[in-house]
Each structure stands twice: as C-alpha cells, then as structure tokens.
Amino acid sequence: MILVGLLTILLETTIQAPVEAAAPLGKETDSSGSGTEHVILFVLEGFGQESLKGGAMPVVSKLVKEGSVTWSASGVKPALRLPTMASLVTGMPVEKHGITWNFFEFSRGYPRHPSLFDYLDLSGGRDSAIFYMDESLYQLAKPEPYTDYQLCGALRPECGSQKLVTYIQQYLQKATSGHGYGHAIPSLPHLLVVHLPEAGRAGVTHGWDSTEYREALRTVDSAMKSVLNLFQEYSLSGRTAVVVTALSGKGTDPGAEAPTTESPVVPWIVSGTGIKRGQLIRQPVSIIDTGATVMKILKLETHTEWESRAVEDIFETAAATPTARPRKKR
Numbered sequence: 056m057i058l059v060g061l062l063t064i065l066l067e068t069t070i071q072a073p074v075e076a077a078a079p080l081g082k083e084t085d086s087s088g089s090g091t092e093h094v095i096l097f098v099l100e101g102f103g104q105e106s107l108k109g110g111a112m113p114v115v116s117k118l119v120k121e122g123s124v125t126w127s128a129s130g131v132k133p134a135l136r137l138p139t140m141a142s143l144v145t146g147m148p149v150e151k152h153g154i155t156w157n158f159f160e161f162s163r164g165y166p167r168h169p170s171l172f173d174y175l176d177l178s179g180g181r182d183s184a185i186f187y188m189d190e191s192l193y194q195l196a197k198p199e200p201y202t203d204y205q206l207c208g209a210l211r212p213e214c215g216s217q218k219l220v221t222y223i224q225q226y227l228q229k230a231t232s233g234h235g236y237g238h239a240i241p242s243l244p245h246l247l248v249v250h251l252p253e254a255g256r257a258g259v260t261h262g263w264d265s266t267e268y269r270e271a272l273r274t275v276d277s278a279m280k281s282v283l284n285l286f287q288e289y290s291l292s293g294r295t296a297v298v299v300t301a302l303s304g305k306g307t308d309p310g311a312e313a314p315t316t317e318s319p320v321v322p323w324i325v326s327g328t329g330i331k332r333g334q335l336i337r338q339p340v341s342i343i344d345t346g347a348t349v350m351k352i353l354k355l356e357t358h359t360e361w362e363s364r365a366v367e368d369i370f371e372t373a374a375a376t377p378t379a380r381p382r383k384k385r
Contacts, residue, residue, distance in 0.1 A: 090294070090328070091294055091296045091329060091353060091354075093245055093246070093294055093296075094246050094247070094296050094297075094298060094352055095247045095249065095295060095296075095298070096246065097251060097279055097297070097298070097299045097300075098140070098143070098248065098250045099251050099255070099300070099302070100136070100251070100252035100255030100301055100302050100309055101254045101255025101256070101259070101263075101304070101305055101307070102254055102304065102322060103305040103321075103322055104126040105305055106254070106272055111269050111276065112272055112273070114276045114277075114280045115279065115324070118299060118326040119326075120332075122327065122330050122369075123324070123332075123334035123336050124323070124324045124335060125335070127320050127340075128320065128341060128342055129340070129342065130319025130321050130341075131149050131342065131343070133313070133314040134315070134319035135157040135309050135310075135311065136191055136252075136303075137154060137157045137158070137191045137194060137195075138155055138156075140192055140195060141154040141195060142343050143302075143342050143343070143345050144171050144172070145168050145171075145346075146170075146171060146343055147361070147363075148362055151168070152168050157309075157310070158190075160194065163194065165194070165196075165197035166195065166197065170346075171183075171246075171345075171349060171350075172199065172201065174350060174355075174357070174361075175201070175245065175246060175349075175350070175355065176199070176200075176201040178350065178355040178356050179355045181201070181246065181353060181355070183201065183203075183246040183248065184205075184226060184248070185247075185248040186204075186205050186207075186219055186222060186223060186247075186248065186249050187204065187248075188206075188209075188219060188250045188253075189206075189310070190206065190208040190210055191310075203244070205222050205226070207219055215253060215274070216251050216274050216275055216277070216278035217277075219249065219250075220278050220281045220282060223285065224281075224285060227243065230243055231243060243289065243291070245353065246353075249282060252309075252310075253271045253274055253275050254271040254275050255301075255302075255308070256271070258271070258305065259310070279299075283297070295327060296325065296327030296328065296329070297324075297325070297326050297327055298323075298324065298325050298352075299322065299324040299325075300321055300323045300324070303321065304316075304319070304321055307319070321342055323345070325366075325369050329352070330370065331369055331370070336368045336369060338367070343362050344364055346361065346363040347361060347363035348363075348365045348366050350365070351365040351370070
C-alpha cells in the first residue's frame with residue numbers, strides 16, 4: 056500500500072526543472088509569418104475507421120476530410136501500450152528500443168535511445184509538452200530541459216479526458232504568464248502530445264458495440280475539440296498541424312499482459328497548413344514514422360540513425376529542408 060501510495064503521488068506530480076522567468080507572452084500572440092510552428096499529436100486507443108460511424112466523432116471526421124489519412128498504418132509487436140508508445144516517441148521498432156513490458160518498472164529506468172523530443176531540441180531548439188493518461192507511460196517520462204510531462208492515470212478515477220483538458224488549459228495559461236509553469240518550458244510548446252485512451256478502456260470493459268464505448272468516443276472527440284479551441288484562443292490555429300494516431304485499433308486491448316492481436320493496424324491522420332486535403336495516403340506508413348513526419352512538418356532535419364521516416368505523400372509541396380538519407384527496409 057505504501058508503494059502504491061508513493062507511485063500515485065509520483066504520477067500526480069509533474070516532472071519539474073528550474074527555469075528563468077520569461078518575457079510575458081499573452082493570448083495576443085503575433086500570428087504573422089508563414090508555415091507550421093506547432094504540432095498537436097493526439098494518441099488515442101481503441102480507435103479505427105469504424106469508430107466514425109454514427110457521427111460519434113465529428114472533430115476527427117473533419118480532420119480526415121481536411122487532411123491526409125491511412126486507416127492501415129502498421130503498429131508494432133508486441134501490440135501493447137508501452138512498447139507501442141515507446142516506438143512512437145523513439146522512432147524505433149521494439150527490437151531496437153528494447154521495451155517489451157507493459158507496466159512501469161522503476162528499476163528499468165528511462166529509454167536510453169534519443170526520442171522525438173530530443174531531436175526536436177537538437178535540430179531546432181523546439182520544446183515539447185506531453186500529457187499521458189496511463190501509469191505505464193511514466194517509463195517514458197525522462198526529464199529534460201526541453202520537455203514537460205504530466206501524468207493522470209487510471210489509479211485516479213477522476214482522470215478522464217476532460218480532466219486532462221483542464222490540465223492542458225492550466226498549463227497554457229501559466230506558460231504564457233511570463234513565469235513559465237514551474238516546469239522546463241516558459242512558453243507555448245512547439246509539440247503538444249495528448250494521450251486519450253478512454254474509448255479503448257470503455258471498449259475493453261463494456262464491449263466494443265456497447266453504449267459506453269460510443270459515449271467514450273464522443274468524450275474523446277469533445278476533448279480534442281477543446282484542445283483545438285485552446286489553440287484557436289491563442290491565435291495558433293493557422294500555424295498548427297494536427298496528427299492523430301492510436302496505440303490500438305477497435306477490438307484490441309493495449310493494456311493487456313499479452314498482445315491480443317498479431318497484426319496490429321492503427322489509423323494515422325495529419326491535417327493542417329501545407330498538408331494535402333482529402334488525401335488517402337497510398338505509401339506504406341508505420342506508427343514509427345510519426346516522429347520524422349512531425350520533424351518535417353516543422354521543417355527540421357531528421358536523423359539517419361532513426362528508423363522513422365517522413366510520410367512524403369501528405370505534403371502539398373516538397374519541403375526545402377534536408378531529410379534523412381535512405382535507410383534499410385525494416
């Protein structure tokens with residue numbers, strides 16, 4: 056009980072780093088200039104093309120209509136929450152990053168390989184804010200001067216999608232106050248990662264055709280709308296791209312002890328300035344490619360040691376920035 060209590064306290068607390076007070080940056084942020092300066096990465100669970108039936112997710116449906124999509128991006132094996140998220144943020148398959156377990160284990164420490172957040176800082180001094188909704192993902196919350204993490208997981212029953220939105224709202228308010236957030240980043244993050252597993256949990260608990268699952272889809276969609284509205288409030292919508300993917304498709308439990316599918320397939324959607332509208336992506340896509348694509352959206356250089364590669368089909372015009380050299384087929 057003491058150990059559980061300590062873990063709960065850890066997960067309720069944001070990883071902090073001392074910062075200097077920044078110059079005030081209010082909601083009247085100058086929107087001049089062109090190009091994408093911010094990316095919101097929504098990471099869902101228990102979500103696929105069928106989830107849009109019946110109009111449960113109008114926000115996601117609009118992103119699909121206004122952006123580029125594939126409903127058959129490759130996941131990773133084992134198809135579990137922690138290994139899949141580790142592949143997403145490290146740009147590596149499981150056999151390279153080595154995280155095969157599906158729970159937070161303090162003794163194993165943080166991943167040793169560089170992450171998307173490291174590369175964003177290295178290539179362009181870009182900062183990231185990451186909001187996770189499962190305790191297992193504390194394994195990935197490596198503190199750095201250019202990352203802020205907040206975790207609100209299943210150990211706290213009140214930690215639903217709307218609670219996470221409240222945390223994001225508070226974070227943005229304090230990040231633009233001129234005093235930072237008591238974290239690493241004293242301004243609006245260039246990459247915002249939002250983990251929304253509520254629909255998947257409802258599907259596993261109540262069934263994939265249940266009323267609870269459909270309602271959870273609406274809740275997740277509403278949370279996404281709230282985050283997008285926050286960016287609009289800060290005059291960032293015209294300079295923000297949105298990426299939507301999932302750690303699992305409908306019918307799959309990423310929180311299980313063992314994978315429930317041997318052929319993981321997940322949706323992968325990108326919408327925003329410079330992204331093709333109404334585009335069905337034809338080239339093969341892996342969830343591992345998310346990192347390099349975020350880098351290219353922000354016009355930053357990718358790295359040859361990465362397994363991640365930018366999905367070129369989604370861009371309206373070829374980016375003028377360098378990209379990684381061809382790599383071996385994974």
